[in-house]
Amino acid sequence: xxxxxxxxxxxxxxxxxxxxxxxxxxxxxxxxxxxxxxxxxxxxxxxxxxxxxxxxxxxxxxxxxxxxxxxxxxxxxxxxxxxxxxxxxxxxxxxxxxxxxxxxxxxxxxxxxxxxxxxxxxxxxxxxxxxxxxxxxxxxxxxxxxxxxxxxxxxxxxxxxxxxxxxxxxxxxxxxxxxxxxxxxxxxxxxxxxxxxxxxxxxxxxxxxxxxxxxxxxxxxxxxxxxxxxxxxxxxxxxxxxxxxxxxxxxxxxxxxxxxxxxxxxxxxxxxxxxxxxxxxxxxxxxxxxxxxxxxxxxxxxxxxxxxxxxxxxxxxxxxxxxxxxxxxxxxxxxxxxxxxxxxxxxxxxxxxxxxxxxxxxxxxxxxxxxxxxxxxxxxxxxxxxxxxxxxxxxxxxxxxxxxxxxxxxxxxxxxxxxxxxxxxxxxxxxxxxx
RNA sequence: GCACGGAUGUCAGAGUGGCUAUGAGCGGGACUGCAGAUCCUGAGACCGGAGUUCGAAUCUCCGUCCGUGCUCCA
Numbered sequence: 001x002x003x004x005x006x007x008x009x010x011x012x013x014x015x016x017x018x019x020x021x022x023x024x025x026x027x028x029x030x031x032x033x034x035x036x037x038x039x040x041x042x043x044x045x046x047x048x049x050x051x052x053x054x055x056x057x058x059x060x061x062x063x064x065x066x067x068x069x070x071x072x073x074x075x076x077x078x079x080x081x082x083x084x085x086x087x088x089x090x091x092x093x094x095x096x097x098x099x100x101x102x103x104x105x106x107x108x109x110x111x112x113x114x115x116x117x118x119x120x121x122x123x124x125x126x127x128x129x130x131x132x133x134x135x136x137x138x139x140x141x142x143x144x145x146x147x148x149x150x151x152x153x154x155x156x157x158x159x160x161x162x163x164x165x166x167x168x169x170x171x172x173x174x175x176x177x178x179x180x181x182x183x184x185x186x187x188x189x190x191x192x193x194x195x196x197x198x199x200x201x202x203x204x205x206x207x208x209x210x211x212x213x214x215x216x217x218x219x220x221x222x223x224x225x226x227x228x229x230x231x232x233x234x235x236x237x238x239x240x241x242x243x244x245x246x247x248x249x250x251x252x253x254x255x256x257x258x259x260x261x262x263x264x265x266x267x268x269x270x271x272x273x274x275x276x277x278x279x280x281x282x283x284x285x286x287x288x289x290x291x292x293x294x295x296x297x298x299x300x301x302x303x304x305x306x307x308x309x310x311x312x313x314x315x316x317x318x319x320x321x322x323x324x325x326x327x328x329x330x331x332x333x334x335x336x337x338x339x340x341x342x343x344x345x346x347x348x349x350x351x352x353x354x355x356x357x358x359x360x361x362x363x364x365x366x367x368x369x370x371x372x373x374x375x376x377x378x379x380x381x382x383x384x385x386x387x388x389x390x391x392x393x394x395x396x397x398x399x400x401x402x403x404x405x406x407x408x409x410x411x412x413x414x415x416x417x418x419x420x421x422x423x424x425x426x427x428x429x430x431x432x433x434x435x
Numbered sequence: 436g437c438a439c440g441g442a443u444g445u446c447a448g449a450g451u452g453g454c455u456a457u458g459a460g461c462g463g464g465a466c467u468g469c470a471g472a473u474c475c476u477g478a479g480a481c482c483g484g485a486g487u488u489c490g491a492a493u494c495u496c497c498g499u500c501c502g503u504g505c506u507c508c509a
Contacts, residue, residue: 097504098438122506149509175439176504203440204503211502240458241448245441246502256447256459263458266473311449319449323457330457330474337474406468413470424472431472 026136040222043231045365053156055147059138061155062147065189066127066140074188075127077142078118082128084181087121089188096183096199097176125181127151150181154189157182163190164197172201172244203246205238212249220249229254236261236366239318260326261366267329268356269373270336274349281343283351294344297335301355304328308359318364325360332356383434390421394430397423
């Protein structure tokens with residue numbers, strides 16, 4: 001919701017140049033970054049929000065709220081800006097972090113002396129900052145300047161939600177001081193509490209066990225990763241852990257996710273293809289104790305579907321939900337590969353498709369649309385180029401194999417490998433793909 | 436130092452006082468000329484110590500280690 005790029009699970013661009021470093025054209029920079037952000041989020045199948053407010057369009061509101069806080073005795077003007085006076089609402093202190101006012105004082109040590117010189121108290125935070133050279137500025141009753149960071153979020157969120165809203169997200173690092181400040185500002189301004197009912201703070205994405213940071217050089221953007229794996233695989237990897245936990249982004253995690261995703265996708269495709277008739281017959285009643293194998297399987301799947309819903313209802317326990325989906329995949333594969341009457345198989349396939357679309361696709365967002373899932377991978381132009389050659393070699397190899405000339409067959413497989421093709425023998429014959 | 440989280444098999448990672456998931460990896464089996472893929476199956480863990488309890492991965496306390504925040508910027 002109202003998060004900065006820093007709190008996104010993975011930073012979207014490399015560019016994080018501050019406005020001071022540019023020769024005035026900071027608006028174009030902002031537009032470029034926002035465009036890149038949308039592209040990355042779309043690729044990851046993240047639904048667009050209803051509104052994407054931009055703080056530069058809310059400066060008037062920020063000024064108005066700041067003035068109101070001054071009028072109500074919660075803020076004061078100093079020589080270098082306007083500050084929120086934290087002691088004016090001490091009961092609100094530490095709501096998110098459990099820190100007492102005294103604890104913060106000792107933690108801050110001597111480091112506050114040379115900053116925010118106009119503050120009456122080191123705990124106070126800026127609502128408005130007087131202009132500094134080369135910075136973009138706006139006019140205000142307290143002279144030209146720019147808003148403080150925290151007031152931006154308050155102005156935008158209250159404009160959309162009036163005085164309270166249900167869920168406020170953000171990175172774990174923003175709990176203090178940013179979100180605490182939002183509580184002070186919002187509740188003191190409206191006189192209504194709580195301004196936020198539920199705070200959702202996500203853990204960080206680390207790289208190989210280390211915090212992702214530019215100085216360490218271990219910076220992976222979404223785009224970097226999408227050159228290596230499918231967007232659905234990255235999404236699968238990101239929901240591998242609970243959103244509150246830190247997650248370590250590395251090759252092993254992506255490989256793991258790729259494997260699981262392929263199992264899921266393979267099962268989905270198999271179920272889609274098993275729907276041979278658009279009007280399915282009635283299936284047996286789901287019943288774990290049923291003597292009918294199909295009834296029992298349906299009972300199992302129903303139970304896993306309930307477990308899935310319970311997990312997601314419990315503070316978005318995505319890992320638990322993924323486990324349930326993989327359990328469904330196993331059971332569905334088993335049933336589709338088992339002995340079934342044609343009508344039952346068709347009906348079960350309809351049921352399985354619906355179940356996977358409801359859970360893996362609609363809720364978790366880790367399944368592509370049907371037409372994409374069913375698209376033949378030969379669309380790859382590199383594959384089309386060598387297809388005839390490969391098919392010819394495969395015919396030769398099949399002949400050699402049926403003649404039990406294993407050395408000839410293996411030599412052909414080596415030739416194919418030299419072309420960059422991997423052959424896999426399956427129950428229905430050899431399949432090939434680019435390595 | 437203070438605050439808030441966390442520590443679960445080889446790895447990743449859920450877990451509701453009694454039964455523990457899921458996936459990878461590893462072992463066994465089916466299918467395979469071989470490899471791979473697929474399917475079935477097995478073994479394998481709750482950081483250390485104390486306490487509460489008939490019973491603790493789960494609750495309490497102590498310890499150790501790890502993460503984040505505690506000045507500015509966003």
